Amino acid sequence: MTKVLPKYRNSMIAIGLAMALTACEQEAQSGGAPGQEPRATAVESVIIETQPVEITDTLPGRTSAYRVAEVRPQVNGIIIDRLFTEGSKVEKGDVLYQIDPATYEATLDSAKAELASAQATLQRAKLQAERYRELVKNRAISEQDYEDADATYRAALASSMAAKAAVKSAQINLDYTEIKAPISGRIGKSFVTEGALVTASQTDYLATIQQIDPLYVDLSQPSNTVLKLRQRATSQGEMKVSGIKLTLDDGTEIDQPASLQFADVSVDESTGTVSLRALLPNKDNTLLPGLYVRAKVPVDNVDSAILVPQAAVSRDTTGRAHVKIVNSENKVEDRVVTTSRVVGTNWLVTDGLSEGDQVIVSGLQKIGDGSLVDPQQIDKQ
The missing domain is CATH 2.40.30.170 (Efflux pump adaptor protein, beta barrel domain)
Structure with missing residues (x-):
């Protein structure tokens, strides 16, 4: 009896298995055993339809x-009160800080007294100028006397106007002791506290x-x-x-x-x-x-855009985009397409596809060019 060596026996088994696998692969690729019709591979596909798309x-x-407003003082003085809560909403015109108004009240009172004195002087000069106007007509006084009286009246009028301006300026400065919100909005943290000295020319703001x-x-x-x-x-x-x-x-x-x-x-x-x-x-x-x-x-x-799911698009070594389509014989064809941008989960295709084309989106790893397929249409997301 002839003995089969173990090594030779293992080699024969390996060769037999390889031949069996090759036969299986050939049968799978041909769609069945020799003499039988090729078997179609099930794939999922979408029908291309044009649609309006908004590009974003x-x-x-x-x-x-x-709006942003930096709150700054417009007069010098000591802050005696803060009248807002940090981080709160304030309205335009709300008082935020109070500067000590004592010196500005005194300045306003002094300006008002100067105005009263100037107005009294003006009244006296006006009456004298009016009397001299009548007297000079009757030649009871000289022209020079009338001109002097009229000049005195005009000087008194100017002094009165200056006194009014001084009162107005003093009132403005007194009003500025109340630091108010220039706009409505949310106010941030305060950078000064009560007792702080502020100046009209300072660059640091008090709050924002x-x-x-x-x-x-x-x-x-x-x-x-x-x-x-x-x-x-x-x-x-x-x-x-x-x-x-x-x-x-x-x-x-x-x-x-x-x-x-x-x-x-x-x-x-x-x-x-x-x-x-x-x-x-x-x-x-x-x-x-x-x-x-x-x-x-x-x-x-884009009024008539063509969108293709990203899963259906592959690229070759040169970077060109490809899709697999199903032709009229239910066989796979490769198609080179041009993509411009991603829209949601799809590619926007500008060239290479037309309305009605059937594009394979799933099962691409099981097919090749010319393969017979059984396309199952799905809804394009």
């Missing part, structure tokens, strides 16, 4: 206050008031899309674009839509971007200045 750009930005309803959103837009924005704004009949959707840095959506204002359209030469500004309502004052946001800005409308 996502831009980074930050919120800023609509910010109006945060509405808010500005400062954005940076590539200069090559600014013209499209301006064309869109003109088509809407006003120099702004509405319908801008904002999200916070953590992805939270802001309910209020913003409108784009063309406040600054100068191009930054170093970055090639344009600084734009959007206006965002903030009725409940929940949003604060300085927040980082992302804005979806509508820049264009």
Whole structure:
């Protein structure tokens, strides 16, 4: 009896298994055993339909206050009272600080006394000038006497006017001892306390008031899309674009839509971007200045756009985009397409596909060019 060596026996088993696997692969690729019809591979596909699409750009930005006012004193003095709560809402004209008014009240009283004296002198000079006007007509006095009386009257009139101005100036300075809010908004922390000496010429401000309803959103837009924005704004009949959707840095959506204002359209030469500004309502004052946001800005409308799911698009080593389509014989064909941008979960295709084409979106790893497929149509998201 011939003995089979263990090593030779193992080799024969390996060769047999390899031949069996090869036969299985050939049968799978041919769709069945020899003499049978090829078996179609099940795939999922979508039918291309054109649709109107609004093209948006996502831009980074930050919120800023609509108005900012730095509260400063306009007269010198000692702060004797602070009349607001830090972080609270104040209205225009509210008294925020009280400067000691004693010296300004005294100055006003002195100015009023000077005015009373000047008005008395004016009255006396006026009566004398009127009497001399009649006397000079009858030649009872000389022309020189009348001219002197008239000059005295005019000097008294000037003194009275100066005294009135002094009273007005003293009253203004007294009013300035009440430091009032120049705008309505939220006031920040106070940088001075009672007892602090402030001066009219100081550069340091006492507090800051910010109006945060509405808010500005400062954005940076590539200069090559600014013209499209301006064309869109003109088509809407006003120099702004509405319908801008904002999200916070953590992805939270802001309910209020913003409108784009063309406040600054100068191009930054170093970055090639344009600084734009959007206006965002903030009725409940929940949003604060300085927040980082992302804005979806509508820049264009495409009436007959072709959208293809991103899963259906692959790229070759040269970067060209390809899709697999199902032809009239239910066989796979490769198609080179041109994509421009991502719209949601889809690619916007500008060339290579037409309405009615059937694009394979799932099962691509099981098929090749010319493969027979059984396409199952699904809804395109």
